[in-house]
Amino acid sequence: MSESLPSLLLIGCGQMGGALLEAWIGRGLAPSVVIDRHRETLPAPHRVVSSLENIPADFVPAAVILAVKPQKAQPVMEELAAHRPDIASSAVIVSVMAGLTTASIAETLRSQAPDATPAIVRAMPNTPSSIGRGMTGLYRAPNVTEAQKALCDTLLSAVGATVWVDEEDQINAVTAISGSGPAYIFLLAELLEKAACGLGLPDEVARLLARKTVSGAGELLEQSPEDAAELRRRVTSPGGTTAAAIAVLNAPANWPSNIPDAVAAARHRARELAS
Ligand SMILES: NC(=O)c1ccc[n+]([C@@H]2O[C@H](COP(=O)([O-])OP(=O)(O)OC[C@H]3O[C@@H](n4cnc5c(N)ncnc54)[C@H](OP(=O)(O)O)[C@@H]3O)[C@@H](O)[C@H]2O)c1
Missing domain, CATH: 1.10.3730.10 (ProC C-terminal domain-like)
Incomplete structure (x- = not known):
């Protein structure tokens, strides 16, 4: 299958992460890595690993998707920044996690990778994404580039409609309307x-x-x-x-x-x- 979507590191492959992954693979995802403690294989060329420590050293994704529960996020982000500060710096970090702000995500990543200037996007998809009929609201932190914004739009458009909001607090309203x-x-x-x-x-x-x-x-x-x-x-x-x-x-x-x-x-x- 030809690739039309960028390479990803997906952390958290439950209801939402799993639904997004299935849709993305179906639409031609560049070789990606998924961290999943339950699944053993993924269709080639994608790879599944059981922990952040096992991300192949030569793998540098265009985007990291954070899709763990918000209450589990802190150690995951710290581990990512500690093991792979290069990824925390170069990839756009897309959080689908309800509630966690771009500032708190950046602070957590920088606690382990002080030189990183993470580019963070918040995305609030909903479960119809699993059948390509999702609605995703997105917000980008000021340092996210136009190219990174376009990349995130391509990713989330692959599972439905997208809309960008200008203020981060509006993501809470998106959560209340289309997320829930x-x-x-x-x-x-x-x-x-x-x-x-x-x-x-x-x-x-x-x-x-x-x-x-x-x-x-x-x-x-x-x-x-x-x-x-x-x-x-x-x-x-x-x-x-x-x-x-x-x-x-x-x-x-x-x-x-x-x-x-x-x-x-x-x-x-x-x-x-x-x-
Ligand atoms: N469900 C929705 O409608 C919806 C909509 C919009 C946004 N969201 C957001 O999506 C996020 C995930 O929600 P969900 O409903 O998909 O939850 P979920 O089904 O519980 O999935 C979370 C997944 O993260 C995995 N995980 C936890 N710690 C991990 C780690 N250290 N490394 C790798 N994987 C790890 C869990 O695996 P284990 O079983 O091994 O712990 C689980 O598979 C939440 O932040 C939520 O706010 C959900």
Whole structure:
């Protein structure tokens, strides 16, 4: 397969790191190294190693992807900078970790590699990235070059849409909307399915109705030039069945009024994790 994506060092190959890796390999990744304590092999020419100490000495990636849990990040970053200060200096460091700021990542790397001036990008992808339908918000620290920004955009565009924000704090809002957002939609599907069972439909019919409604409505929204509000209005004839349901949903104590509070709670938590 021809290569169209740069070489990577991927640290953390769980839900998110694994989903990104699969998509990147499918799209032609230059020879890369993945640190994974569970996996033994990867399709050639990629290599998997069990720890940072085992990164081949001649391997210098264009980008490092940090995809461990934020609470596990500090020793990983210290080890990277201690063993491979050359990589910490030359590669663009892309963190998908919620909460950790570019300043704190730079400080941790520089604690072990004082001469390094790491170029750090924060990326907040979401799980539909695993099927190439992701939404990633990105922020770059001021010292990240245009070429490094373009490289990160190429990487994350390979798994869906990308958008860059100008202020680092806006990444917390991205986290609250598109990072966590798939869970809100899955909750809706879950509740619709339960409600369908409550109306007496067989389980498998309830599941099919809920899933196809959520995925079909999502696809229609994607393909339509209209706003979500307009698409909703088109389904809602005055005095009809949908209007009866929307009137209940829109009552002050019900869930649509809770959406702003819900995303504010997610952003608050993202900010807490950053402090
Ligand atoms: N899931 C999402 O929807 C989502 C969305 C956006 C961003 N993120 C971010 O993505 C990051 C990872 O989340 P996740 O959901 O993918 O978590 P996860 O499934 O727990 O994956 C984390 C992975 O990191 C590995 N790891 C931990 N320490 C390591 C080390 N020293 N060297 C190499 N690998 C190590 C873990 O392996 P072990 O099992 O061996 O510990 C695990 O496979 C988080 O920072 C999160 O904020 C997630």
